[in-house]
Amino acid sequence: MATSDTESDLATRAAAGAQPRRADARQNLERVLAAAVEVFTERGLEATIPEIAARAGVGKGTVYRSFPTKADLVRALARPHLDWFHELGAVAVRAASADAYGALEDLLEQIAARLAQDRLMVDVLSGFDDIGDERLAAHLESILALGRSQGTLRPDATGLDLDILVSGVARALIGHDIRDPDVWRRYARLALGALRPDPEPRSP
Secondary structure, three states: OOOOOOHHHHHHHHHHOOOOOOHHHHHHHHHHHHHHHHHHHHHHHHOOHHHHHHHHOOOHHHHHHHOOOHHHHHHHHHHHHHHHHHHHHHHHHHHHOOOHHHHHHHHHHHHHHHHHOOHHHHHHHHHOOOOOOOHHHHHHHHHHHHHHHHOOOOOOOOHHHHHHHHHHHHHHHHHOOOOOHHHHHHHHHHHHHOOOOOOOOOOO
């Protein structure tokens, strides 16, 4: 789902918010966020603020002024993705009133295709429990409820089921270093298929 904005552009705007910044402070913020993407991609979420500051060519204090903790920095990187997920989920909820299963399948395919090309975000979204955004989970619960009532999803299907299935697929694909979005979409469909209702038993 490419856009005209780069991930660092989006993260910069999200971190800066509505408050104006001096040109030098804005440039430092851009360097810090770009460096954070690079360092987290190379080292994972175990990377430290001093490593990121060194890559950005700024002092640690410069980073801590904008991001008091590493979790704050991770949240800034995650926010544009979370907003995208929220917007996508809201569209899926509207579509689910007619076909919950189809809406959920389309939603998961789009998310899978994006994560296939952004391994850092897989780590960010699964590695921090305090990201602080439950909007997508609420959308998924609404869609699941509609799917259960429409009979296209198992009557006992839950958000936890979906999370385990999809995250398990994502980790397996990462482990095999598969980056093709079409493959990710295929496995998203297969994972969702596990939540189809059990077939009616055949008559003897």
